[in-house]
Amino acid sequence: VTLERPLITLLTDFGTEDTYAGQMKGVIAARCPDATVIDLTHAVRPQAIEQGAFLLETAVRAFPAGTIHVAVVDPGVGTERLGLAIRRRRGDRERFFVGPDNGLLSCVLPDGCRPVSAGTVPLPDGVEVVSLELPTSRLVSSTFHGRDVFAVAAARLAGGDSLDQLGSPVHQMIALAPFEARASTPGVLEARVIHIDRFGNVITIARASQFTAPPRAVRLGSTRVTSFVRTYGEGEGVVALWGSSGYLEVAEVNGNAALRLGAVIGQAVEIELF
Amino acid sequence: VTLERPLITLLTDFGTEDTYAGQMKGVIAARCPDATVIDLTHAVRPQAIEQGAFLLETAVRAFPAGTIHVAVVDPGVGTERLGLAIRRRRGDRERFFVGPDNGLLSCVLPDGCRPVSAGTVPLPDGVEVVSLELPTSRLVSSTFHGRDVFAVAAARLAGGDSLDQLGSPVHQMIALAPFEARASTPGVLEARVIHIDRFGNVITIARASQFTAPPRAVRLGSTRVTSFVRTYGEGEGVVALWGSSGYLEVAEVNGNAALRLGAVIGQAVEIELF
């Protein structure tokens, strides 16, 4: 870790009505009092691994090299699924990830190394992964590895432990398909809604870098959006734009597009290129 | 900045379901790892500038001199509206504010310098304002200045940059009318509901300092509240009191006044003085 102060982010589906996230921070503060801990969000829908993976992927780039990203959306907690700690190097910059082996941490893999549909993939150069050893004390709950395993691992990384000290190397991990639109009929890409934000902006998996020009239209349910704008304050009614994370969004100027269109996560989106 | 550790507060309408607030903190941590960042709230109603301005104004006084207050409720993001950084001096104490030029930061202005209704006003002594230059990198999103402009500016102030280094001086800003009741018919002041808190306390813009004695009655919809108390644990039923920020509130003892009375933000309130 090359940061002046260790920096740890948390992304979970724990909510903030309970003390679960707070307990993770207690474990970290006990072991690494100097770490700064930042909440990405604790409002991933319960057990929604894919939404969690997307939110993690789009948030990570706001953080400096050396950051330790902990993510816990973990329907398999306490079963035989592995817990992972990951070091990703790009040049002389590195970043750490800690969480369950269920696809949530897919963003550590370059697009080209990710599967067509969720599954196990080999690790590329620059990605080192260990399977976390469970602490052997009685204190490991079988239902709360966020506190008892993942927060402990993050605090140890923050304190200077190496990956090797946390577990044994593994050579594959579970990954999700990249978030990107897929070619459908000629001139049309297919995508889907991956997230709806607080403003009702409908965020799709179609990535700006896939396009050389704004699309001609975006179809969501029975609505065909043809106004493509640069920012939420432009245009009128329902518009499409590139969101702040580089994905295609459908928004309503001075309104809530998701409510207006009845959009739901997972819904199909068709993008007409020309 | 005269604080031992730089102190930054955030107030936005971003919610905590998304990672937007977390991304702002990542940008700050990358540039000023020693800063303490405190959430005021991220639950301002989407685009509700006036509610945001009120919540900011009433929270600021709990923070020490030298604090940098970032506020983002920004329907005009990416349009030609200015982004501001402000230094307010009072004697040898100063405080910084960062956010869009849309009235949200009105509390930097003394009451006497604020307009009768929202509009542009000249700056009084002790208030210096610069219009933030957009970073010229491709990394500035046109939809998320909270992360790409305002968090960057706050981190630079926290790191010791002067206002001048962040942009060019401007000599006016947009301000809202002061939050205070207005004279209506003799013996009656008119106000409105500006916020409803989690307990259902109905908070009005009538300010304690406007009154020499408790009002005789507060009328909200069809309800006339005549019991004026000192604290939530006194009296019975629906009562009025001075809230912790110095504004008139209507509360229900062991209940939720907003639900009981069907109160909504913006609703008219009539205050009978005698």
Next chain:
Amino acid sequence: VTLERPLITLLTDFGTEDTYAGQMKGVIAARCPDATVIDLTHAVRPQAIEQGAFLLETAVRAFPAGTIHVAVVDPGVGTERLGLAIRRRRGDRERFFVGPDNGLLSCVLPDGCRPVSAGTVPLPDGVEVVSLELPTSRLVSSTFHGRDVFAVAAARLAGGDSLDQLGSPVHQMIALAPFEARASTPGVLEARVIHIDRFGNVITIARASQFTAPPRAVRLGSTRVTSFVRTYGEGEGVVALWGSSGYLEVAEVNGNAALRLGAVIGQAVEIELF
């Protein structure tokens, strides 16, 4: 305080829609800039002292010795109820608590010292309590002791003040009955629902340490749960298990038990031992 950096936790019913929790942090940052402040939760149901006491009790053990735990669920704010600062010693480890004297801080007392039903109890060895003096300045609001009294006291403890400097010793405090199931008819324990978490897990006051073997069945309303598992990923349908804090929970595998069963806080739970 023996921690490298002072560590303060906050548990309140203030919510995060308002700036109340943020204001508490401002007061702490002003007086003790080096303190790390961690939110346990601010989502205790308004005025729900018992739920708050349970959430505090189950979260505290994740924090290191020396931590200062502030809890504010305070229907009696501004009345004659006392505000407390508490030091609890166990061997050479100590922990501090700050909050109102209404049972919320009951976890400072060993089970054997807690009453059969809520009431005033004498203090055992190792528990020192002072009644907080109200700061005499005009700045103490009668409705927000979280900011004006409790945050100030926590910051002073964090800064090295002793208990004695904060107020006068008292020799009793209000406590709730321990959270544990009670013997009912032979072979049956009676408990109740104390909390429902974000996943819909129904958490009861029956404590794992009361049992030598998993119960034969758990009855909640018209449902009799007979499948006892180790973790949420095991079994099918509605199951019972020991939760991460050591209390009996009813959960639904890949579902939401509270919604499925219509469970509510306070509801009776019957546990068949054999």
